[in-house]
Amino acid sequence: MSEATFEEAQRELEQIVHRLESGEVPLDEALRLWERGEQLYKLCRDRLERAEGKIEELATRVEATREKP
Amino acid sequence: MGAFNRGIASWLGRLPTVWVEGEVTELRRQARWASVFFTLKDPGDGACLAVSMPRGQFDALRLDVADGDRVHVYGRPELFEARGEFRLRALSLERFGLGDHLAALERLKRKLAAEGLFAAERKRPLPSLPRQIGLVTGNDAAAKRDVLSTIQARFPPASVLVAETYVQGPRAAGSVIETLAALCRQPDVDVIVVARGGGSFEDLLPFSDERLVRAIAACPVPVVTAVGHEQDTPLCDLAADARASTPSVAARLVVPDLTELLQRLDRARTGLERGTRRALDRERQKLDRMHERLGRAPQLLVERGHSRLEHAAGRLRALSPKATLARGYAIVRARDEIVRAGSDVEPGERVEVELAEGGFGARVEETR
Numbered sequence A: 001m002s003e004a005t006f007e008e009a010q011r012e013l014e015q016i017v018h019r020l021e022s023g024e025v026p027l028d029e030a031l032r033l034w035e036r037g038e039q040l041y042k043l044c045r046d047r048l049e050r051a052e053g054k055i056e057e058l059a060t061r062v063e064a065t066r067e068k069p
Numbered sequence B: 001m002g003a004f005n006r007g008i009a010s011w012l013g014r015l016p017t018v019w020v021e022g023e024v025t026e027l028r029r030q031a032r033w034a035s036v037f038f039t040l041k042d043p044g045d046g047a048c049l050a051v052s053m054p055r056g057q058f059d060a061l062r063l064d065v066a067d068g069d070r071v072h073v074y075g076r077p078e079l080f081e082a083r084g085e086f087r088l089r090a091l092s093l094e095r096f097g098l099g100d101h102l103a104a105l106e107r108l109k110r111k112l113a114a115e116g117l118f119a120a121e122r123k124r125p126l127p128s129l130p131r132q133i134g135l136v137t138g139n140d141a142a143a144k145r146d147v148l149s150t151i152q153a154r155f156p157p158a159s160v161l162v163a164e165t166y167v168q169g170p171r172a173a174g175s176v177i178e179t180l181a182a183l184c185r186q187p188d189v190d191v192i193v194v195a196r197g198g199g200s201f202e203d204l205l206p207f208s209d210e211r212l213v214r215a216i217a218a219c220p221v222p223v224v225t226a227v228g229h230e231q232d233t234p235l236c237d238l239a240a241d242a243r244a245s246t247p248s249v250a251a252r253l254v255v256p257d258l259t260e261l262l263q264r265l266d267r268a269r270t271g272l273e274r275g276t277r278r279a280l281d282r283e284r285q286k287l288d289r290m291h292e293r294l295g296r297a298p299q300l301l302v303e304r305g306h307s308r309l310e311h312a313a314g315r316l317r318a319l320s321p322k323a324t325l326a327r328g329y330a331i332v333r334a335r336d337e338i339v340r341a342g343s344d345v346e347p348g349e350r351v352e353v354e355l356a357e358g359g360f361g362a363r364v365e366e367t368r
Helices: A006-022 A027-050 A058-067 B002-013 B055-061 B100-114 B141-154 B172-184 B210-218 B235-239 B247-254 B258-319 B321-326
Strands: A054-057 B018-028 B035-041 B048-054 B069-080 B085-098 B132-137 B159-164 B189-196 B223-227 B331-334 B350-354 B359-363
Touching: A006 A027, A006 B258, A027 B258, A054 A058, A058 B159, A058 B172, B002 B069, B018 B048, B035 B055, B048 B055, B048 B069, B055 B085, B100 B210, B100 B235, B132 B141, B132 B172, B141 B159, B141 B189, B141 B247, B159 B172, B172 B189, B172 B210, B189 B247, B210 B235, B223 B235, B223 B247, B258 B321
Parallel strands: A054 B159, B048 B085, B132 B159, B132 B189, B189 B223
Antiparallel strands: B018 B035, B018 B069, B035 B048, B069 B085, B331 B350, B350 B359
16 A cells, blocks of 8 residues: 555546546445545645755765765 | 957957868857857867847748758957957858767667666556655755755655765766765665756767666666756656656655645545444444334234134125025024925924025915
8 A cells, every 4th residue: 555656646646536426336345445545545645745856966966875875 | 459359359260161061069049148059069179159140130041050050150359349359250151961969869868768668567656655865966056955945835744865966067977977886875865856957959968878878777766857957858868767857856856845745644534533433324224224124024924824714704704604695595493403405394384594695484285
C-alpha cells in the first residue's frame, strides 16, 4: 500500500467510485470498497500535503555530495 | 573621423556590383524597418558577411527566404558610415536551394526516423505527480524563469532540480548530454525538461545534434523539450517524449494543477460516500420488501384456505337431494320412511310427497 504511486492510488480510487456508482455491488463488497477508497483518498491527500516545493541547483547538490567523505 | 568614413565609403562605392553565394542566417525583417537584414555565411569556412536589402524589393521577390537557405546575392559593398560597418547592399537575390545544414539535417532526420527513434510507440507517459523535475536550461533567465514560475504557480509542492548548462555554441550538445546524464543519476528525478528560448537557426543547431537526439531518446526518464519558438522543430523535439511550444507550456505538461487535483480527489471521495450509501439503501429496501412479504404470508394462507372451503361447499351442494328434486324428481315417504319399492306401501295408505318446491299428501290407489 505505501509503495503505491500517487497515480496508482488515484486511479484505484476512481475505479472504486466507478464500481460503487454503476454496478450492483453486494453490501459486504461495498463496505470493503468504501474502506479501501477512504484509505486511498487519505494516501493521496497525504502525498500532496507532505510534499514541500523546493528548487535546488544541481551544481550545489553535486558539490555537497563531493564534500562527504 | 566622419571624413575618414566618408572616404572609405566613397572608395567602396567604386567597387563593381558582384554575385556572392552563401547561406542566409539571422534574417531580421520588421514592418517598420526600411530594409531587411541578414548575414550571409560560407558553409565551408564559416566566413560571414552582413547584407541589407530594401524591404520592398525583398518582399517583391516572394522568395520566402528563411535561415539556412543557400542564396546568390547580387549587390554592391558599402559602408554604413554612421557606425563604420561594412556590408553588402543587395540589389537582387536568388535562391540556390536548401543550405547544406538543412540538407544534412533532413538526411539525419530521415535516418533517425528510419531507426524508429521518433516513433509514437516510444513516447512514454509523463508521471502525473513527479517526485522531482530535472530542468536543463541555459543561464539566460527567461526560459528558466518561465518554467520555474509556471511550476510554482500551478503546483507549489513540486520539487525542481535546476541544471544550468551551455545551450548555444560548439560545446552545447556535449554539455546538454552530460547534464542529462547527471540529472538521471539523481535518485528522485523522474522527468526532465529541456528548456531553451528562441534563437537563430544556428543557435538551435546543437539541439539537432545526432548525439544529443540519441541521448534524449535513450534517457531513462521521460524528457519534455521546449526549444526555440513554435515554428522551430529541432530534431531533439521529435525524439522527446513530449514537445512543448514554450517553456511555460513544458511546465504545464510536467505538473498537474494542484487546485484541480484536490477538487478531483474530493469529487472521488464524495462519489465514494454516495456509492456506498446507495449500496446500503439498496440492501435496506430489499430487506424491507422481504419483511413486507413475510407479513402478508398468514393472510394469504387464510385466503387460500377459504377458497378451498368454497370449492368443497359447491361440490357438497351439487350432491344434495335438493338438486335432484329441482330436476323434477320427487321423494315419497310413508310412515316417515322413504318409499323405494311398490311393496313398501299398502293400497289406501297415506304417503307424503316431497317436491323441489313444497309437496303434498296422497293415498295409494294400487301397488305393482
